[in-house]
Amino acid sequence: MKRTGFAEASCPVARALDAIGDVWSLLIVRDAFDGLRRFGDFQKNLGIAKGMLSARLHRLVELGVLEPVPASDGSAYQEYALTKKGRDLFPVVVSLRQWGEANLYARGEVHSDLVDEAGQPVGKLVLPSRAGRPLTWSDTRVRKAGARKR
């Protein structure tokens, strides 16, 4: 029997990880946010094995994160564009980036930066309460759904 994974979990975190919780998928999405669209561009940029890339792209298309579109330069080739569902991953990529920046670099070590149109570094992600007050981990808790599995 096949292992189900977490695709049916009642916890959205588990489901999300089941869908895109591997290194390559998220790196592909990150590159897509940077404007990459072609198989060869992803492959070159990531150094990923072609079979892996092929499988990941197909899975992301199947999930509705990417969609195949005709090449923007008029050639007969194909490109992969982020869908709405894919663009919705923006906060995921940004949160990983901010955690990495804050916790994984030695002082003085350089890294790429996320900036706005004016070239200004962006602020930190904020989780607002319904009333607009910023919340931290200690201000929140998870209210479980009825189901047993998480």
Add this chain to the structure above:
Amino acid sequence: MKRTGFAEASCPVARALDAIGDVWSLLIVRDAFDGLRRFGDFQKNLGIAKGMLSARLHRLVELGVLEPVPASDGSAYQEYALTKKGRDLFPVVVSLRQWGEANLYARGEVHSDLVDEAGQPVGKLVLPSRAGRPLTWSDTRVRKAGARKR
């Protein structure tokens, strides 16, 4: 020769994924936010193989995401508590949760919810510009560091 992974990448997203970009690590962290602290509790709740859990916990400790602390109930056993670095992962877990909620559930399907102390559902994560204006994916770009690898 050993594969280096992305531990030295100049892109913080790649480094972050190299550190905690696997399903189990993030589920463990999610459970830690829910208050779980003991080996057996994680094991029961996740249904993870003990060897895997052991390896993951040790890695998270080594990374400084968790730290081993004496059991809070006075017994001789050990617990694992989130460090500052671990608590910094809060936005990562929340962003995954929100993406999952919005994109992975059929209408009417129930899931657990993140609520504040008053029991109110929380708002969506917001990325503010330095000036405080909310930014979306199309308002930002990545400014590369000097290095070649990403």
Add this chain to the structure above:
DNA sequence: CTGTCCAGTCTTATTTTAGGACCAGTCTGA
């Protein structure tokens, strides 16, 4: 046409993971 580029598929070797069996200290209650 010919050679090169693009976007894959297929194959094989290696690494990782899942699932259990096993084990040594800790605690509990009869």
Add this chain to the structure above:
DNA sequence: TCAGACTGGTCCTAAAATAAGACTGGACAG
């Protein structure tokens, strides 16, 4: 107090995922 259960692992094996590269067939440029 000591038998049995609980805790927190380690170790083994089988199965699955991944890396690396050879191979392929259509697109395109000269």
